[in-house]
Amino acid sequence: MPQQETELTPRQIVAELDRDIVGQADAKRAVAVALRNRWRRRQLSDELRAQVTPKNIMLIGPTGVGKTEIARRLAMLVGAPFVKTEATKYTEVGYYGRDVESLIRDLVEAAILLVKSTEREAVQEQAKARVETRLLDLLLPPPKPVMGWGHEHEHGAGSEPGDRFQRSRDKLKQQLEAGELEDREVEISMPAKSVAPISILGAGNMEQMEMDLQGMFEKMMPKSSQPRRMTVKDARPILMMQEVDQLIDPEKIHQAAVTLAQESGIVFIDELDKIAGDEGSTRGPDVSRQGVQRDLLPIVEGTTVNTKYGPVKTDHVLFVAAGAFHRAKPSDLMPELQGRFPIRVEMHDLTRDDFARILREPRASLLRQYEALLGTEGLTLEFTDEAIEVMADLAFQVNRSTQNIGARRLHTILERILEEVSFDAPDRHDRTVVVDADLVRSRLEALAKDEDLSRYIL
Template sequence: MRDLTPRQIVAELDHDIVGQGDAKRAVAIALRNRWRRRQLPEDISAQVTPKNILLIGPTGVGKTEIARRLAKLVGAPFVKVEATKYTEVGYYGRDVESLVRDLVEAAIVLVRTSEREKVAEQAKTRAEQRLLDLLLPPRNNNQWVDPESPEAAEAAEKRQRSRDKMRARLEAGELEDREVEITLPGKNVAPVSILGAGNFEQMEMDLQNMFEKMMPKSSQTRTLTVAQARPLLVGMETDALIDGEKVNQSAVALAEESGIVFLDEIDKIAGDDGGGGGRGPDVSRQGVQRDLLPIVEGTTVTTKYGPVKTDHVLFFAAGAFHRSKPSDLMPELQGRFPIRVELNDLTREDFARILREPRASLIRQYQALLATEGITLEFTPDAIDAMAQLAHQVNQSTQNIGARRLHTILERVVEEISFDAPDRADKEVVIDGNFVRERLEELVKDEDLSRFIL
């Protein structure tokens, strides 16, 4: 975990996300409060709960991206889920507790990646030793030789010289095409799901774990070149060096102390469902809120890695709230999101900045993609302004999907260039405002056509 000040967090987010200063400040403070809690005495820190955040704004303005970038910035396990995928306990659908299990799985990946980096050199050394043994197998004969005899000493010295020569050739890359036989551990086939409904997820996992322990593990022998076998052997040695139980315990602790859960589309479960008598995705929205409440408040969820407490998990909830308002949520759930930030609609200037400023802006992505074909792609300032203007105009006249509109706009602009790129003689392409308008203006003028194409 990186301990960054709020100002540093906002500065880092500014590299990838345009605008939305209020939201960035709110998440930066929430993250810094985690560091502050860890500095407190244990009796006080246990009482300090996270200040969860409700992000309110239309789609495509950066709600999810802020949370995702924040988690990546500090190395925290992160899970994004749509509140609409859950249903009340007793109905067919996913159990809300599964989001905690997903969070632990994300933490497992982070911890395992960190542990793999620590043992990378040792694993590589052990893999090279195994390759050497495969290329020059240990002597195996049944004739007994006195280990103290001169003959044994001479044979051992000769064999060591052979191994040293083979090692030098292996390190020099002279044996990459030599074939060796390696035995790979097999994987058990997961049992067929017999329980079905999402509310039995934990029971099903327990049954699968039991079957895995009962069923013998198969293995297979494959003939591969040294170049093909090396990464497989490094992976096997890495796994052998990592303590799986330690990884699991560390992952659970990381999820509990640093986990971030992003609940998207929470506005879709706001309000009453009219008695809960319907069917389909809208069934019992109040019930989903009731099931989410203990998770957000702080409870203990059983996972295959052990119990996980959610008391200090940081929750972000987000929604457009077009047809509902935050006060339509259950009062108890509202109280668990004390910080509310409204994100702004994107202006024409915002669209232009989104194209120009982020480290991985769409323009830089297209330039990098076409550079693989030898194409040098350049956008003039008036081309960027024209695309920003058109994106803003279409968002205003049709459905407002925020910055996602730029993906469609740019794809239409470079479509012909991208198609002809491998066969194109002129490898330097300059896109100006006139080119953009020629490609898009007719579509924008025809509102019915732009509704379906842009």
């Protein structure tokens, strides 16, 4: 169970999201309350807890305003398994395409990665000690028992060869700890590469059967290994992985992952508006859209999905759906599906000031990313305040005159401005590059004014 989920109040969740996402206060409040409700549910009696279902959320707004980012950051914040998918990726069962249930199988895989990561950290110190012992054994193998006078003598601690061996081993251990043997070669055993599984069943809704067959073949095939010579430095991480894997119990991980997915999983379904179609329609794409909605309904409503790690109940998984809803409306979805998303939040278009804040404020803002990337070449990149304002202004203008793609427009604008600097970075003599308003204008203003050009280039 993620620990943070029990500690964060809605106000703290919003404050954390504010560090990475600009604006959209309504959406942040809605997801913060939905998350806190999960904690509240766990405080209830068993009888009442079973009756309380998650308050799923529907985020309505154009592309690039932060819908996915809010859901993703939320999952990272509480250490919850998270899966993002597009509703358009699925087709009705019986058509060629992905089965909607694969969403939950992906969620369990995400949960396994999280649980494994926690377990790995827990056994790290123990594994480290075992790796050092294995390296010592590889550098100085223990002496084999010696046969003599009808009974077996071992080079034990009391014998002279045994003492000599122990002294050598102690000396070697000190050298190993001091990092003096990193270039010494050792021979380690590595598992042979397995042949990639061949897909024998084409249709998407057969993937569970395919996974079961694959698992069965893996169990039947003998695991072979091959010796490899490498330095102590290269062998250490490989041995570390082997020891960690031996110390963690796969069955325990699978059980914990299923529980984590059931109790704390977050599923983000994007482009929900694209599967809204006419209920009366009996032909064309609308039939499949209706089919996907019908297949999605039991999963959102609460059902049991079979996975290779055991059955997973979806009753308490939090579903966050999103869509632009330009042409369709939430009311165009099946009434039952609409009812499963009681919280509706409208996301706002980004203003010119929002663009400036997006460039400046988040911990991993675009400007910080570019400064760090070019810093690897020894370049110092500086953006003047006026340059940031001009970039925000241009992003806002181009979004209004062409297609509104929200904050993603800033990526294109920055790439355009820094293209030459990025190309010349290794060969530049001046190690400081100042991006000012004049540079931004010279690179972009002509493009932004020409609507046809900006449509293709910006």
